Amino acid sequence: MDRTVLLHYRSVRLGLWATGVVLAAALGVWLQAPMDSSAARMPAVQSTQGTPVRAKTLQRVAQGDVPNPDGAKAGHAASLVEMAPDDPALLTLFWFSGERESGPQVQIVAAQWLRATQAWTAPRTVVNRHAMGELLGHGIRRLGNPVAWRDAQGRMHLYVVATGGGGWAAARILHLRQKGPSQALEQLQFEPERVLPLSWLWNTSFLVRNGPLPLDDGGMALPVHFELGAKIPAVLRLDREGRLVGMARVSSRDHVLQPALLPLGPQHWLALMRDESLKHRVAVAETTDGGRRWQDLPDLDLPNPDASVAAWSLGAGEHLLAYNPIESGRERLDLARSHDGIHWQQQLALRTGQVEDEFSYPALLWAEGSLWVAYTVDRARLAWQRLAPQETP
Template identity: 40%
Template sequence: MALDLAAKTRPDAPPASSLLQRRRLLFAVLAAALAVELLREQIGGGGLPEPVPLRLVVPSPAAEPVGPLRLRALEPIDVPMPADTLAAHASSLVVQPGGEGLLAAWFAGSRESAPDVRIVASRFDPAATKWSAPQTLVDRDSLARLLGFGVRRIGNPVLWIDGRGRLHLFVVATGLGGWAASRVVHLRVLEPGASSIDAGTPVEARVLPLSPLWGISMMVRGAPAPTVGGGALLPLHFEIGIDVPMLLEISEDGAPLQVSRITNRTNSRQPSIVALGPQQMLAFLRDDGEPRGYVQRARSMDAGRHWEDLPAMELNNPDSALAALRLPDGSLVLAINPDEHDRRRLVLMRSTDGVQWREEAVLDDAPNTSDLGAPKYRGLTEYSYPTLALSGNELHVSYTLHRRLIRHRRFVLEPAGP
């Protein structure tokens, strides 16, 4: 006789699908908490003495106090793409040693997750105000050869130059499954002072041990914050069922040292971190909350080792990446999509106290007559995934244009005047 499961259910009980979703969520929360704790043990070494105090690199104070600065916008520049590129996304910027230009990296191919996607890079020459022809840094085949096992897809590059001037590339890669099964691969140029990955440059690659489950379900997006001693704090997040934003302390060689969870929320990811002082940090987070998302925040007073949640900002976040940076006058800038539901507008917000924000500049807005001729990926209108970098007296912003191009905006920092 078959069991009558329906007869065993209370009339007022929630549907089986709802119960299953709750159980999955509970499992995801427990799995994420366990993963973070095991990761702390795995990286930090359980039972070891409390790690030495960490200090962040913050801009040295100027000889003369820096007064309020204004941002003067320059003409946008579109970064050259490899031939036959149909999709481009997720750019990362890094200032080269000595402030001699910028290096940008992004993924390009026929579509996101396609077998032909590769991580490409271009250099910006500030004297010529021109980007170089794009160069492939790594694709799934070359990455597989470096690692010694198969790679199915790659994406989300993050650039970093360590205290000795060596270039590091962190990239998301999967073997099987989707992005939830991704791992973070670390590529390090072995030549001292080498800040590029050219043909023949010796490179070391490894999967970072970022979860007890073979390092899966870990992703990167935000720029690292440098620490005294040549290391950095690398933002990352875990995502299986829920989102867990974290911060990984890495040595000058890129070796993982310690990990911390940034927030107790389970719907925030892709943290962008800002150093306000040697110990004080802010994290701004993408929000995938429903039915409406807002920019989320957290604060640390011990260089990222412990975090306190702050109230959500009164700024929309339509489940979209953001980027934050501190200017020399102490003000903060935040590149976000400010609309409630889409990415058709990208702006630069600014604050002097981190609480009250005003719109400083419109980076791009649809419809925008300046890009009427720009190609679009599958007809998509989108300005998204901004990255910020400060070089000399210029603020640089790169972002995705219609999932087809990478656009570069520059702002000259000038005294605001009387």
């Protein structure tokens, strides 16, 4: 590269970094503005034949690949949502799929696990970036990281990472709402509600990744992170319609992101986070007042290679974590269990491969007496596993 061009390139990158740091600092102050305390809707204690399910009894009972859309070479960032008890589908799975991550053909697709067939349907595009851009009145360059939620009325919402110019650091969070009455996959449609108003700089550089924490009032807490110049995790407070009513910064650190919320009590939650520093550990922060104030805790004694984690509570002190348990690479994906969210033990290895393999971005959901795990394989497709309680000798 020509020296003049190289110097210009470096100065542009430095300028963007400095701008990001200044913006992150300003947002860091803003995100500490008080937010109303919230009470999590604690999960019902799962039981089989009247006996509470213990995480250590979970064993794999089924697994496989999720069907890929025709011609798709990339698939990533799973989000699982449970359907209504009388729906023909038990689960709906959303992810982004196309020719490559950040590619112009990437769309948000979905598949459903049908109760009758005990199998996934063929996937279908549910968010097309060109059509969505026309509805919004401005272009969308990239789509990614869908997060699904069914509200108190049973309506489906999607919170999707969308960019105009720039890369993921220039992303915004687009709120989409179900259009029409049907949630059958062949009829499921979404329309834009709004770009979430999260910052004074055109709402730039906020992303979603992990699923929401349901609240007692019918709303939810949605974990997000800011990414330009520094990584700042935050929690959004949304009402029963999915509208933003508050925000709080989760960690004072500027190198942790993609928080996964784990409720230990109605107002006592943990945020387990990916850490891009050289510590190679799962980071953690705690709130004891329903998300209003957070404090950092010592890192968990769990290796992590700067990779996304997923958490789930079965209630009664039975908690689960899916994560990459190595300091470098993503060729292994494990499930761990804990009674307090701080001290963890391996439950089982979900996937193990070679150094060049990748099993990443897990999503967890408890439905129909089983733990469902969805995750990315080599950034090319999604895979799933179903774990159920098995009596151990």
